[in-house]
Amino acid sequence: MRNTAMNMVHKLAARDERVLYIGSDPGAGTLRAMSKEFPKRHLIEGISEAHIIGMSAGLAMEGFVPYVNTIATFLTRRCYEQVAVDLCLHNLPVRLIANGGGLVYAPLGPTHQAIEDIAIMRALPNMTVICPCDADEAARMMEQTLDWKGPIYIRLGKGGDAIVSKAEHGFEIGKAILMRPQGDVLMVTTGIMLQRALAAADLLAAQGIRAGILHMHTVKPFDTAALLQAIRGTRLVATLEEHVPSGGLGSAVAETLIDKLGSGFPAMLRLSLPDRFMHNYGSQDSLLKKHGLSASAIATSIEHALASSRTPSPQLHST
Amino acid sequence: MIQISPHAEAALTCTLDERSLYLRRLVLGSVRSAGRGHVGPALSLIEMVRVLYDDVLRIDPNSPRDPNRDRAILSKGHGCLALYALLADRGFFPLSELEGFCGPDSILGGHPEYGMVPGVEASTGALGHGLSIGVGLALAARMRERSYRTFVLLGDGEINEGSVWEAAMGAAKHGLDNLVAMIDYNKLQSYGPTDYVLPLEPLADKWRSFGFAVQELNGHDVGALRTVLKQVPAVPGKPTAIICHTVKGKGLPAAESNADWHHKNKLTDSELDAIRVAVGDF
Numbered sequence: 001m002r003n004t005a006m007n008m009v010h011k012l013a014a015r016d017e018r019v020l021y022i023g024s025d026p027g028a029g030t031l032r033a034m035s036k037e038f039p040k041r042h043l044i045e046g047i048s049e050a051h052i053i054g055m056s057a058g059l060a061m062e063g064f065v066p067y068v069n070t071i072a073t074f075l076t077r078r079c080y081e082q083v084a085v086d087l088c089l090h091n092l093p094v095r096l097i098a099n100g101g102g103l104v105y106a107p108l109g110p111t112h113q114a115i116e117d118i119a120i121m122r123a124l125p126n127m128t129v130i131c132p133c134d135a136d137e138a139a140r141m142m143e144q145t146l147d148w149k150g151p152i153y154i155r156l157g158k159g160g161d162a163i164v165s166k167a168e169h170g171f172e173i174g175k176a177i178l179m180r181p182q183g184d185v186l187m188v189t190t191g192i193m194l195q196r197a198l199a200a201a202d203l204l205a206a207q208g209i210r211a212g213i214l215h216m217h218t219v220k221p222f223d224t225a226a227l228l229q230a231i232r233g234t235r236l237v238a239t240l241e242e243h244v245p246s247g248g249l250g251s252a253v254a255e256t257l258i259d260k261l262g263s264g265f266p267a268m269l270r271l272s273l274p275d276r277f278m279h280n281y282g283s284q285d286s287l288l289k290k291h292g293l294s295a296s297a298i299a300t301s302i303e304h305a306l307a308s309s310r311t312p313s314p315q316l317h318s319t
Numbered sequence: 320m321i322q323i324s325p326h327a328e329a330a331l332t333c334t335l336d337e338r339s340l341y342l343r344r345l346v347l348g349s350v351r352s353a354g355r356g357h358v359g360p361a362l363s364l365i366e367m368v369r370v371l372y373d374d375v376l377r378i379d380p381n382s383p384r385d386p387n388r389d390r391a392i393l394s395k396g397h398g399c400l401a402l403y404a405l406l407a408d409r410g411f412f413p414l415s416e417l418e419g420f421c422g423p424d425s426i427l428g429g430h431p432e433y434g435m436v437p438g439v440e441a442s443t444g445a446l447g448h449g450l451s452i453g454v455g456l457a458l459a460a461r462m463r464e465r466s467y468r469t470f471v472l473l474g475d476g477e478i479n480e481g482s483v484w485e486a487a488m489g490a491a492k493h494g495l496d497n498l499v500a501m502i503d504y505n506k507l508q509s510y511g512p513t514d515y516v517l518p519l520e521p522l523a524d525k526w527r528s529f530g531f532a533v534q535e536l537n538g539h540d541v542g543a544l545r546t547v548l549k550q551v552p553a554v555p556g557k558p559t560a561i562i563c564h565t566v567k568g569k570g571l572p573a574a575e576s577n578a579d580w581h582h583k584n585k586l587t588d589s590e591l592d593a594i595r596v597a598v599g600d601f
Contacts, residue, residue, distance in 0.1 A: 033498075038586045040462060044487065045489055045492075046485070046489070046492075048482075048485035048486075048489065050447070050451070050481070050482040050485060051454070051482055051485035051486045051488075051489055052451075053451070054449075054451025054452045054454070054455065054482065055449075055451045055452070055455040055458070055486070055487065055489060056449075056455060057441075057452050057454060057455060058451065058452040058454060058455015058456040058457075058458070058459065059455040059456075059459050060455075060458060061440075061441070061452070061455070061456065061459075062459030062460075062463065063459075063463075064454070064462075065458060079446075081445055082448060082482070083447050084446060084453070085442065085444075086448055086451075086452060087443075089432055089433075089442050090434075090441070090442060107479050197597060226331070258503040
């Protein structure tokens with residue numbers, strides 16, 4: 001996913017002279033081909049994220065579209081005030097490409113694990129937050145970033161994630177994709193939790209439970225209409241996220257249901273990481289498994305939740 | 320023992336001409352109307368802003384977004400009263416706006432906002448942002464082969480922020496000789512003396528070692544400011560830093576070098592009388 005997103009920056013740069021790549025101190029050879037073809041638009045500016053965000057704001061004020069790239073935690077925690085003031089307050093078209101969203105950097109410990117990035121980015125006015133699920137979707141997403149007004153936070157996965165998105169799904173910023181039609185439960189996902197939701201849906205189907213999946217690649221702006229449509233006839237809404245419980249996808253779904261419906265909506269199950277830093281290493285997969293976010297654990301949690309919410313919503317249950 | 324710069328001594332003793340007094344009347348009129356304002360930080364800054372807007376910047380108040388205009392960013396946004404006075408006086412917006420300072424429907428807030436105030440290039444207030452934005456503007460000029468220059472006004476307390484020094488390294492890396500950092504070195508930040516809060520000296524050496532061509536002057540000396548600012552870049556191929564030795568609260572004896580006047584709420588009758596004596600009726 002990361003290579004695809006990087007290569008897309010090069011491709012966009014070839015098409016549009018406004019496009020810049022700005023890295024802090026990325027891995028050796030990052031976008032080497034672009035650095036050779038467009039040396040003036042391939043900028044490596046050092047481990048100085050606060051400065052890089054401000055500088056990108058200045059470049060965007062002059063009509064450039066900078067794609068700023070470093071590790072997710074450094075692009076969010078380190079320079080939050082610059083992101084808030086220089087990018088969001090001025091509403092400038094700077095794209096933050098965050099490597100290693102969630103637990104991608106599991107072996108490197110809590111300094112490198114972006115577990116609250118969605119919450120803090122989504123809290124900022126004017127910010128758009130996108131979490132593609134695989135490389136193909138990342139490519140379609142990047143095509144849409146060129147002329148989007150305002151800043152975008154792009155949370156990238158590890159790379160090599162199974163390709164589950166399809167060309168016919170298309171990609172429109174702010175438009176969720178219904179991957180499976182609604183059933184007894186609706187799973188709402190973002191990023192690479194989609195793959196796990198698909199696998200969990202298969203496990204549930206084997207138990208006779210119909211599971212819908214709504215892929216919310218854009219967490220902000222939130223596709224309220226798609227959510228309200230997808231919960232019709234559903235007994236349970238389960239949100240899946242590689243993120244702490246506060247402020248992420250589960251919060252966005254809960255806020256939307258409360259704000260738009262107030263009451264009478266399906267039972268809700270929020271599956272997420274716990275509200276604590278991770279002190280285990282291993283791999284992204286092993287940490288997700290440990291915290292109940294493997295496909296089988298997701299399916300089990302949903303089965304239990306369905307069992308304890310036997311009474312369907314009279315207002316929303318389809319007949 | 321730190322050597323006191325002769326420019327700092329000159330800043331303390333130099334007199335102000337009628338235009339400088341007039342601009343102070345505008346600033347203090349805003350403070351009187353609003354019942355609040357950062358007085359000291361604005362008064363130390365007035366001559367720096369005055370010379371920029373009167374004599375240096377290639378700008379047209381009737382075309383504030385002209386792509387070829389020079390850019391100026393007040394990175395120490397709390398000094399905005401000085402900027403507002405100059406922008407109003409130069410016709411970017413009516414002088415009458417100054418009376419609405421900080422009012423509910425005013426365009427003029429306690430920190431300047433881009434998009435709200437004609438002539439303001441960037442929203443500032445949070446410190447340590449302006450130089451990085453300036454680096455971006457200056458780099459954009461280089462890439463677009465435009466001749467505009469970028470001037471960034473920084474406070475001395477502001478340069479406590481590490482991001483300023485990140486930006487300084489970036490400016491030097493790119494050899495941005497179309498970028499000028501002007502430091503309002505009034506030696507007094509909110510709590511007290513900069514030497515006490517976080518010592519900056521040797522300040523000129525710091526900027527030099529970060530790759531800037533450095534000039535020092537009395538920041539209330541209009542002639543010296545004109546001379547230096549008209550000769551930027553000081554060294555081709557390098558960004559310029561102009562250390563302007565100033566006096567916080569310059570022009571108001573009660574406020575000069577007095578941290579209590581960093582931010583002032585309601586002015587008392589006796590303070591208003593003292594202001595009239597110092598800068599004239601307003």
